[in-house]
Amino acid sequence: MSTLLLMKLFETTPSRYDKGIRLLTGGQLDDLYDRLIAQVKEGDRVLDIGCGTGALTLRAAKKGAHVKAIDINPGMLDVARSKAEAAHLSQNINFEEMGVAELGREEDRSYDAVMSGLCLSELTEEELNFAVKEVVRILKPGGLFLVADEVRPSSFFRRLFQGIFRSLFKLFVFLVSGTTTRALKNVLKKIEGAGFEIVSYGLNKSQNLLSLAARKK
Amino acid sequence: MSILKYGLFYILETLFRFLPVPQKTGLIKIGSPDKNSPVLLTGNYHLTVLKVKRALRGQNVFLLVANSHGINVWCAAAGGHFTHHDVISAIKLSGIEQLVDHRTVILPQLAACGIEARVIDQRTGWKVKWGPVDIRDFTAYVENGQKKTVAMSIVRFPLRGRLEMAIAWAFWMSVVFSLVLLIVKKEAVVPAIVMVWLLAFIIFPAFPLYLPLLRPKRQDKLLEMRRISRRIFLGSFLLLVLTGVFLYSLWTSHLSLDFLLFWGIASAIAALILAGDLGGSTPLLISEFREELNFRVEVDEKKCRGDGICGIVCPLDCFTLDKQKRLAILERPDKCVFCGACVVQCQFDALSYMDKKGGRFSPDFIRKHKVGLSGKRKPRKEAFPKL
Numbered sequence: 001m002s003t004l005l006l007m008k009l010f011e012t013t014p015s016r017y018d019k020g021i022r023l024l025t026g027g028q029l030d031d032l033y034d035r036l037i038a039q040v041k042e043g044d045r046v047l048d049i050g051c052g053t054g055a056l057t058l059r060a061a062k063k064g065a066h067v068k069a070i071d072i073n074p075g076m077l078d079v080a081r082s083k084a085e086a087a088h089l090s091q092n093i094n095f096e097e098m099g100v101a102e103l104g105r106e107e108d109r110s111y112d113a114v115m116s117g118l119c120l121s122e123l124t125e126e127e128l129n130f131a132v133k134e135v136v137r138i139l140k141p142g143g144l145f146l147v148a149d150e151v152r153p154s155s156f157f158r159r160l161f162q163g164i165f166r167s168l169f170k171l172f173v174f175l176v177s178g179t180t181t182r183a184l185k186n187v188l189k190k191i192e193g194a195g196f197e198i199v200s201y202g203l204n205k206s207q208n209l210l211s212l213a214a215r216k217k
Numbered sequence: 218m219s220i221l222k223y224g225l226f227y228i229l230e231t232l233f234r235f236l237p238v239p240q241k242t243g244l245i246k247i248g249s250p251d252k253n254s255p256v257l258l259t260g261n262y263h264l265t266v267l268k269v270k271r272a273l274r275g276q277n278v279f280l281l282v283a284n285s286h287g288i289n290v291w292c293a294a295a296g297g298h299f300t301h302h303d304v305i306s307a308i309k310l311s312g313i314e315q316l317v318d319h320r321t322v323i324l325p326q327l328a329a330c331g332i333e334a335r336v337i338d339q340r341t342g343w344k345v346k347w348g349p350v351d352i353r354d355f356t357a358y359v360e361n362g363q364k365k366t367v368a369m370s371i372v373r374f375p376l377r378g379r380l381e382m383a384i385a386w387a388f389w390m391s392v393v394f395s396l397v398l399l400i401v402k403k404e405a406v407v408p409a410i411v412m413v414w415l416l417a418f419i420i421f422p423a424f425p426l427y428l429p430l431l432r433p434k435r436q437d438k439l440l441e442m443r444r445i446s447r448r449i450f451l452g453s454f455l456l457l458v459l460t461g462v463f464l465y466s467l468w469t470s471h472l473s474l475d476f477l478l479f480w481g482i483a484s485a486i487a488a489l490i491l492a493g494d495l496g497g498s499t500p501l502l503i504s505e506f507r508e509e510l511n512f513r514v515e516v517d518e519k520k521c522r523g524d525g526i527c528g529i530v531c532p533l534d535c536f537t538l539d540k541q542k543r544l545a546i547l548e549r550p551d552k553c554v555f556c557g558a559c560v561v562q563c564q565f566d567a568l569s570y571m572d573k574k575g576g577r578f579s580p581d582f583i584r585k586h587k588v589g590l591s592g593k594r595k596p597r598k599e600a601f602p603k604l
Contacts, residue, residue, distance in 0.1 A: 072302035074585045101306040119222040124242045
């Protein structure tokens, strides 16, 4: 019965993350990830920004891509590492604990694809702007930027609905699993403005999950 | 910012104290800082930033607001929501590197339990200095040559802090009690709210009176004494509250079984919520729900070089430095709240948590899982180096 008890919930996040996200998105995210990864080819060099428990990383590695997976949460990385080991994919994946602010260390034009699932929405505005700029720099010409994330619906009523209903739902899921998500604003504009052409863009039925593939011009 | 606006936010955010309130991250210039001005960093809890700005009036400093997810720096750092990655982001992306000639950032001391100074240095070249616990000591800290006195390193629970805590608890409890009673027993809503506020305003302001009981000094039986004293405290508080209900019913001649039963149960629930884990609501005690209640911090004398960082980051002044032997001594373990700051910051890995049976949490384990050990309640058995 204290703030620290609530913190206990926060802290257990990594081990419960997968379950929580599945609850939050009703499994939609898995299909979305599968469709995104369809664009990754064998032998590609891929960067996963905010790999979390490795949902996108493992899918890409399974297709034979060489993945560098970064995240700032060591607990999440632990879960991802053990999942990669269990799937015998460790040799294709290089995990590193680092944030987007350190993308400057990556070489120019060194990746065929950069992907990010439910991470861009976690970034601060400065981090997001910087990340998009850096992704352009480190992608090879024609390289792909693959994004799956939560967005704010464009229609007012859906926003209202999401604001009321989904926040209650999120509170419940948060209490059970210690997991929640935030919504992204204006991401399309930002990515186009940075020098990408949008290859595909999709929203789910409730217009709050976005999947996006953009090609570096 | 006008005092009126500040007051409004202060009241609102005290009422909703347990909820995060994020604000925009980035660089704020205070006064007219130049290339040699100090760089100070804090979290992005809205009220924190307001308070820091107020305390820094008249100074010339760069203030970096880093992403602590809208939570105060201590809770955020302890829960893993405010780490060196957030500090690195603030340093790299705020443009501060073009504005100053030096490479020293002053961080809030209470964030030491979750931010690894070493990693910041490795990845950015910026050195970390741990500032005072209370930002209102900042002017004195600068005048002292950016050195802290012991008083600046200690966390306190002054009357104002206790009243804030009482208000925060009373507010959300009144909301919950009212919602339940609106369905069950409408006429009891107002008296229940009065009761909740009364209890909160008894238990928190009176905290210093019973703190000695809750923090036994006996080192040989510290853990047992801690448990026993907390039971005594909770038992006597419950008894006091129930007596209060009885006396009230006598005084207002409401002496019926119904009345006694209803208000007896209601007040006992309120008392249990407020006092059941008092330690968790105060900065001076460890929560009942934390496994670390059964731990102790150990200093490995072979590894310790006596550089004193543990004393600098300890918010409860648990350590004494033996300057001749160059050794840190955990002299006041009764005060330790297991924030983990000393374990995380020691560059020689000389500190660790030990449980009752001799199981040990290594420094790297604490660094990774932060103060609550990420729900990992069973210590990993690692061979403890023989002394």
